[in-house]
Amino acid sequence: MVSLKNAKLPTFQGTKNFRLRLILSTLSGKAIRIEKIRPDDLNPGLKDYEISFLRLLETVTNGSIIEISYTGTTVIYKPGLIIGGNFTHNCPTSKSCGYFIEPMLYLAPFSKKKFSIVFNGITSSKQDPGLDFIRWGLLPVMEKFGVREVELHTLKRGEPPNGGGEVHLLVNSLIAQPSTVHILDLPKISALKGVAYCARVSPSVANRLVDAARNVLRPTGCLVDITTDVWRGENSGKSPGFGLTLFSESKKTPIRYCVDDIGGPGETPEDVGTRVAYNLMDLIQGSGCMGRNQLELAFVYMVVGKEDIGRVLVNKKQLDARLVLLLRDIKAIFGTNFFFKDCIDHSDCLYATVKGIGFTNASKKIA
Amino acid sequence: LKNVEVKKIWDINKLIYMNNIDPDDAILRWRNEEKELDKNEDRDEELIADKDEFEGSENDGEDEDKDKGDDEDEDDFFQKKNTGDANEEIDTNKIALKSSDELREEWEEEGSSMERLKERFFKSAK
Numbered sequence: 361m362v363s364l365k366n367a368k369l370p371t372f373q374g375t376k377n378f379r380l381r382l383i384l385s386t387l388s389g390k391a392i393r394i395e396k397i398r399p400d401d402l403n404p405g406l407k408d409y410e411i412s413f414l415r416l417l418e419t420v421t422n423g424s425i426i427e428i429s430y431t432g433t434t435v436i437y438k439p440g441l442i443i444g445g446n447f448t449h450n451c452p453t454s455k456s457c458g459y460f461i462e463p464m465l466y467l468a469p470f471s472k473k474k475f476s477i478v479f480n481g482i483t484s485s486k487q488d489p490g491l492d493f494i495r496w497g498l499l500p501v502m503e504k505f506g507v508r509e510v511e512l513h514t515l516k517r518g519e520p521p522n523g524g525g526e527v528h529l530l531v532n533s534l535i536a537q538p539s540t541v542h543i544l545d546l547p548k549i550s551a552l553k554g555v556a557y558c559a560r561v562s563p564s565v566a567n568r569l570v571d572a573a574r575n576v577l578r579p580t581g582c583l584v585d586i587t588t589d590v591w592r593g594e595n596s597g598k599s600p601g602f603g604l605t606l607f608s609e610s611k612k613t614p615i616r617y618c619v620d621d622i623g624g625p626g627e628t629p630e631d632v633g634t635r636v637a638y639n640l641m642d643l644i645q646g647s648g649c650m651g652r653n654q655l656e657l658a659f660v661y662m663v664v665g666k667e668d669i670g671r672v673l674v675n676k677k678q679l680d681a682r683l684v685l686l687l688r689d690i691k692a693i694f695g696t697n698f699f700f701k702d703c704i705d706h707s708d709c710l711y712a713t714v715k716g717i718g719f720t721n722a723s724k725k726i727a
Numbered sequence: 728l729k730n731v732e733v734k735k736i737w738d739i740n741k742l743i744y745m746n747n748i749d750p751d752d753a754i755l756r757w758r759n760e761e762k763e764l765d766k767n768e769d770r771d772e773e774l775i776a777d778k779d780e781f782e783g784s785e786n787d788g789e790d791e792d793k794d795k796g797d798d799e800d801e802d803d804f805f806q807k808k809n810t811g812d813a814n815e816e817i818d819t820n821k822i823a824l825k826s827s828d829e830l831r832e833e834w835e836e837e838g839s840s841m842e843r844l845k846e847r848f849f850k851s852a853k
Contacts, residue, residue, distance in 0.1 A: 546847065546848065547848070548848065548849070549848050549849050579841055580841070580844065580845060580849055581845060581849065582849050608848075631827065634827050634831070635826065635827035635830075638827050638830035638831060638834065639827075639830065641830075641834070641844060642830055642833075644844060644848055645843070645844055645848075676758075679739065679754060679757070680750075680754055681749075681750035681751040681753075681754055682750070684742075684743050684750035684753055684754060685750050687743050687744070688743070688744065688746060688750070691744060697740075697744065698740075698743070699740055700739050700740055700743075710739075
């Protein structure tokens with residue numbers, strides 16, 4: 361095995377943007393080094409969920425080389441080919457399945473074989489995207505870029521802290537490269553929809569979530585349609601819990617504004633329902649053509665797209681430190697810059713434009 | 728001329744890719760909130776100046792050497808400053824939205840928010 365220790369590689373420091381840096385490296389085929397991973401921590405180095413993510417990455421690729429230093433504070437990653445396939449991944453209880461599923465959406469369309477992964481573990485958390493957020497928020501973004509056949513099936517709910525959930529991610533759509541998008545208008549929302557779920561608690565909790573959210577959303581004058589999803593018995597996991605996902609519907613675009621949250625200790629369903637509903641309105645008001653949590657996926661797809669200029673409308677409020685970090689990482693790995701230009705029609709918005717690198721899916725089988 | 732106020736306008740396209748500026752600072756500067764940063768910097772400089780004044784009488788002879796050192800330091804000023812904490816775990820968190828109480832207050836105070844929202848985003852309000 362060739363050692364990468366002495367090679368000159370794009371180097372990053374710290375754990376910020378850890379998953380996306382590895383994803384960008386895999387898509388670009390360039391090796392990277394990540395150093396100074398929690399060097400001053402009482403438990404220095406990688407956490408269990410980061411190790412688990414590296415294992416997952418190793419599974420979905422062929423020929424990847426991962427070198428981890430003795431203390432775990434430095435990782436060198438040389439990506440292999442994305443091959444996909446059928447397998448099961450057991451997620452640690454420190455992170456929900458969303459932490460592992462989300463990065464797979466960046467890789468799956470450019471794989472050799474279809475992705476069919478069953479994730480076992482916690483299905484929702486306050487920190488990571490929930491399953492309904494992925495289904496209603498991220499999959500439509502993929503659809504906009506030409507990745508249409510993606511399914512996420514919840515086989516079992518698994519609430520924190522003990523989990524016990526099971527989720528099946530199926531990506532049937534294998535494409536050579538994402539299509540170029542020009543999303544320059546704010547969508548007109550025709551309905552506000554959602555899913556209130558509960559597991560191992562009284563079914564009335566889901567109805568209380570719906571009522572609380574509906575009270576906040578009613579003054580919009582828009583159609584509000586929130587369904588309930590009650591889980592009980594063997595399929596409801598090992599811990600009780602409840603949560604709500606709300607999203608907007610537009611007739612012209614598949615992209616939806618989407619927010620989700622779960623009930624924490626001592627929180628009533630009314631608290632959660634009200635909070636999520638207000639969050640949705642706040643998100644709508646402070647967004648461009650899509651929500652802030654969807655922008656990262658869209659930006660990466662725009663970069664790996666055809667050698668053509670892609671444009672999306674972003675709100676000025678959406679530009680934050682995390683997005684700046686992503687743009688810097690994209691430049692470090694792909695060498696391409698985003699350009700932001702003022703929007704004439706909407707004074708609080710900018711056009712984010714980038715020229716795709718003309719990525720071609722080398723792993724794809726020729727039909 | 729005293730009334731003329733010079734306002735810095737930061738170009739977001741340059742700020743984003745200035746690796747020597749912490750992403751948080753880059754966004755603050757772009758939003759013309761650099762005044763807060765400047766205030767903090769000024770306060771730091773004043774403190775340093777006070778300290779120098781206090782120690783000045785004892786270190787007069789070392790001033791020339793110090794000036795040379797300062798010139799060298801200027802080159803890597805940004806390298807040392809504003810690099811942030813690379814291990815702060817922002818990646819794994821969802822974008823933090825405001826709490827329901829804050830949001831409720833905002834919506835109740837700004838009565839026009841809902842109208843604006845309706846006008847701009849909702850089809851039924853057309």
